[in-house]
Amino acid sequence: MEIASELQQSNFASEEAKAIVNVIFTGNWVTYQQQELLKPYDLTMQQYNVLRILRGQNGKPMTVLAIIERMLDRTSNASRLVDKLVEKKWVLRRECPNDRRAVDVLILPEGLALLEQIDEIQNQWAKRFAHMSQKDLTQLNELLDKLRN
Amino acid sequence: MEIASELQQSNFASEEAKAIVNVIFTGNWVTYQQQELLKPYDLTMQQYNVLRILRGQNGKPMTVLAIIERMLDRTSNASRLVDKLVEKKWVLRRECPNDRRAVDVLILPEGLALLEQIDEIQNQWAKRFAHMSQKDLTQLNELLDKLRN
DNA sequence: TTGCATTTAATGTAATTACATTTAATTTTG
DNA sequence: CAAAATTAAATGTAATTACATTAAATGCAA
8 A cells, every 4th residue: 555655754743643543544555455365265354253252252151232242333223233144144133032023143164164264364464564563563563552551 | 342252261272363353353343442432423444544634635635545545444445445534525526637537535524523522532542551551552663563564 | 920121123214426428618539 | 520439427236334123032010
């Protein structure tokens, strides 16, 4: 993305102002690449995110509400995201036994297999960050965490 | 955003894996706040971004293509973004004298006044980052730049 | 227990975004 | 110069997102 250099050139009023734009820009930059990476699998970032959350449950089902709480990108449309995943047979939706208002969502073996396949590609892709030292990465994580407080 | 703590708890395979999620998450986090901040002005982030790019021109007009090149979030719909800004009388669109295919876009005094008003609110909001030292901010900017290479 | 408030998910809708196509103008090339 | 290729912007459309509303189930209070 050539705009990166643009960001560097721009003269910002302060390091703070630059940091704000930089965080947004870099987030978009990574998101864009992830989207490209997922395109062949007919998965949007949001759908992928939900699948990974479900995998994290290790077989336990999750209600839609619980999924929303863990999503990177808050949205009220988890219902429709799950719809898409059900359509594609990657997850199962069934009535929650304890609470008939709620719906249990469960990742299927096909969904897990898909994720494993994508893991491979992710690992390949992540090599583009080989120039970041372990210290760099730790520091970056600390600073981002600190930014959010 | 309570999910922040969630991010901290999650056990990632590596600092690298965490950094990737962290950059996306923090970008979304800042974006979300910016959107909230802009809501009263009936401006989307994209529209705001275009307005600021135009302000950066100091009165000089810009073609739609030139705007696209500077946008934080690449999209082919700069035309329609400009539409919205024209509707709201914040910018002017006119045929480019050198090239009749192109369209010159120019920010109007009303647009500049709006931005100034928003600058105020941005400054207020930015106070929430007072806990970041100058060194922190510089380091964060350097690491984000380095991440993108 | 009945009625009311709350919770959970789904749905309706309008706006936005992504992606492809179209239109018009310009540039290139034979 | 005419035809073909390229460029700039607009438009069509399908999918996604944002936001509000609805429907159903549950919990709570009188």
